[in-house]
Amino acid sequence: MNDATTRAFDVQAIRAQFPILSETIRGKPLVYLDSGASAQKPRVVIEAMMHAMEHQYANVHRGLHWMSERTTEAYEAARDSVARLMNAADRSEVILTQSVTGSLNLMAHSFGRGMLKPGLAVLISAMEHHSNIVPWQMLRDERGIELRVCPITDAGELDMDAFERLLSDGKVGLVSMTHMSNVLGTVTPAERIVQLAHAHGAKVLFDGAQAIVHRRVDVQALGCDFYAWTGHKLYAPTGIGVLWGRKELLEQMPPFLGGGDMISSVSYEKSTWAQVPHKFEAGTPPILEGIGLRAAVDWVLDIGFDAIAAHEADLVEHALARVGKIDGVHIIGHAQDRGGVVSFTMDNAHAHDVATLLDRQGIAVRAGHHCAEPLMRRLGLDSTARATFGIYTTREEIDALADTLTRVREFFA
Amino acid sequence: MSGFDDLRDLYQEVILQHGRHPRHAMRLDVFDATAKGDNPMCGDRVQVWVSLAEDGSIAKTGFEARGCAISVASADLMAETVQGRGRDDTRALFAAFREMVRTGVCPACDSALTEPMERLAPLSGVHDYPSRVKCATLPWHALIAALDGTKEASSE
Numbered sequence: 001m002n003d004a005t006t007r008a009f010d011v012q013a014i015r016a017q018f019p020i021l022s023e024t025i026r027g028k029p030l031v032y033l034d035s036g037a038s039a040q041k042p043r044v045v046i047e048a049m050m051h052a053m054e055h056q057y058a059n060v061h062r063g064l065h066w067m068s069e070r071t072t073e074a075y076e077a078a079r080d081s082v083a084r085l086m087n088a089a090d091r092s093e094v095i096l097t098q099s100v101t102g103s104l105n106l107m108a109h110s111f112g113r114g115m116l117k118p119g120l121a122v123l124i125s126a127m128e129h130h131s132n133i134v135p136w137q138m139l140r141d142e143r144g145i146e147l148r149v150c151p152i153t154d155a156g157e158l159d160m161d162a163f164e165r166l167l168s169d170g171k172v173g174l175v176s177m178t179h180m181s182n183v184l185g186t187v188t189p190a191e192r193i194v195q196l197a198h199a200h201g202a203k204v205l206f207d208g209a210q211a212i213v214h215r216r217v218d219v220q221a222l223g224c225d226f227y228a229w230t231g232h233k234l235y236a237p238t239g240i241g242v243l244w245g246r247k248e249l250l251e252q253m254p255p256f257l258g259g260g261d262m263i264s265s266v267s268y269e270k271s272t273w274a275q276v277p278h279k280f281e282a283g284t285p286p287i288l289e290g291i292g293l294r295a296a297v298d299w300v301l302d303i304g305f306d307a308i309a310a311h312e313a314d315l316v317e318h319a320l321a322r323v324g325k326i327d328g329v330h331i332i333g334h335a336q337d338r339g340g341v342v343s344f345t346m347d348n349a350h351a352h353d354v355a356t357l358l359d360r361q362g363i364a365v366r367a368g369h370h371c372a373e374p375l376m377r378r379l380g381l382d383s384t385a386r387a388t389f390g391i392y393t394t395r396e397e398i399d400a401l402a403d404t405l406t407r408v409r410e411f412f413a
Numbered sequence: 414m415s416g417f418d419d420l421r422d423l424y425q426e427v428i429l430q431h432g433r434h435p436r437h438a439m440r441l442d443v444f445d446a447t448a449k450g451d452n453p454m455c456g457d458r459v460q461v462w463v464s465l466a467e468d469g470s471i472a473k474t475g476f477e478a479r480g481c482a483i484s485v486a487s488a489d490l491m492a493e494t495v496q497g498r499g500r501d502d503t504r505a506l507f508a509a510f511r512e513m514v515r516t517g518v519c520p521a522c523d524s525a526l527t528e529p530m531e532r533l534a535p536l537s538g539v540h541d542y543p544s545r546v547k548c549a550t551l552p553w554h555a556l557i558a559a560l561d562g563t564k565e566a567s568s569e
Binding site: 349351356382412 | 457
């Protein structure tokens with residue numbers, strides 16, 4: 001790690017805050033290179049949730065008693081922290097959902113069914129996660145919306161010429177695009193995407209499930225209209241996701257799930273909806289998860305994205321140099337702008353077998369199609385193994401991966 | 414040798430051999446039944462073709478697999494061991510095999526199935542790897558589906 005980063009960022013001090021990182025797997029230290037699937041949790045998150053359960057817990061938004069009021073404050077503080085993280089213009093633009101899948105389905109339902117007329121198109125890319133494909137397919141089949149797919153180059157970057165062509169007839173109502181590929185690590189040119197889409201009358205939604213972890217996402221600077229992500233990849237618990245949207249758009253959109261908390265008044269004849277964001281938050285929300293999310297976001301902001309991004313850039317460079325050099329191992333994806341995701345294949349060995357051998361040495365990676373089957377077909381692959389990095393990942397762990405891969409290669413040679 | 418000696422229980426030499434050079438990895442031109450097997454969780458896919466003898470027993474099995482060493486080796490060993498077996502016999506062999514890869518013990522190994530089960534025994538190490546058990550059983554699910562006249566099998 002270079003000097004500038006060391007000053008700002010002490011990875012060992014970070015690691016000490018993650019209790020799970022001192023676990024051993026079959027007698028070997030855990031080398032957790034699967035943070036892109038789900039990240040581990042720092043002590044502040046664990047303690048925030050435990051504190052709520054032990055000292056300060058009740059249902060939110062409805063109780064008139066002390067416990068409910070305190071819990072509501074603690075839960076609603078998550079919205080403020082998220083608004084700060086994303087530089088949202090207003091805290092009411094932050095909708096808390098169950099997951100990024102929940103956020104994207106909310107969009108397909110409320111924006112898709114509410115604001116996209118049949119005949120209009122949704123434009124995605126050839127490197128989407130299934131969760132940014134299937135909800136739009138369902139919308140297409142139900143409502144006569146067209147689904148367009150922007151191709152990628154062989155390096156794994158968005159084909160910007162094709163992107164502009166696909167927008168040119170003015171029929172695209174929504175661009176729904178990954179901000180960072182979970183397979184290739186590619187970071188898409190968000191500002192340019194927004195510029196072109198807006199010039200052709202399309203709104204823009206980013207799937208930021210991966211990107212939010214790796215760099216500062218300032219929605220006002222990006223200029224996008226919607227941004228979806230999930231807590232559990234950002235060191236928060238599972239079961240809580242985020243959809244940020246421009247208030248004037250959210251106000252025009254019909255609700256998604258119906259139930260308590262999302263209404264203003266209910267009679268058998270007619271119900272009216274609560275204000276944004278509560279209109280989109282039916283039922284008892286993930287209270288403890290929200291409290292955990294707030295702790296995680298505050299913790300990340302305290303460390304700062306400059307330090308996080310510098311640490312990650314160093315890890316990616318090291319991984320590409322070490323893993324990319326192993327004979328018979330091929331890095332998949334060569335985008336210029338990329339984050340902490342490194343996919344690879346190995347000659348004469350299936351990714352599952354590689355992952356099992358790595359696991360035997362305590363090294364956790366993901367193997368398979370990564371919920372991106374159409375992308376795998378585009379790449380001409382059945383599966384890849386994938387190492388993903390978190391705030392606590394070290395160069396030494398990448399060395400362990402590279403050394404073990406060299407031995408795996410001998411095993412299957 | 415490469416420091417993975419503790420993995421020899423899973424990747425025995427016979428599995429690596431069958432995984433690398435399967436003898437039955439072929440589409441049959443003439444066949445009586447075929448079915449696909451699909452593991453949606455990991456993306457493994459296999460298609461099995463079967464030709465039957467006049468008495469209804471399996472004359473020949475061929476397969477095309479997209480998957481790991483375990484699934485390819487399992488498909489190949491399966492094709493080898495089911496040859497000449499009738500439908501019920503094949504089903505009984507699968508039941509015993511499934512038990513073995515799930516538990517590591519072979520309940521049928523001192524019965525009429527001793528001989529084929531001994532040939533399948535190199536796969537018993539899979540039981541230590543719960544996420545990989547389906548790799549070993551997927552080709553069998555496809556074979557049974559073919560014999561039953563079902564087109565698709567899932568290991569889910």
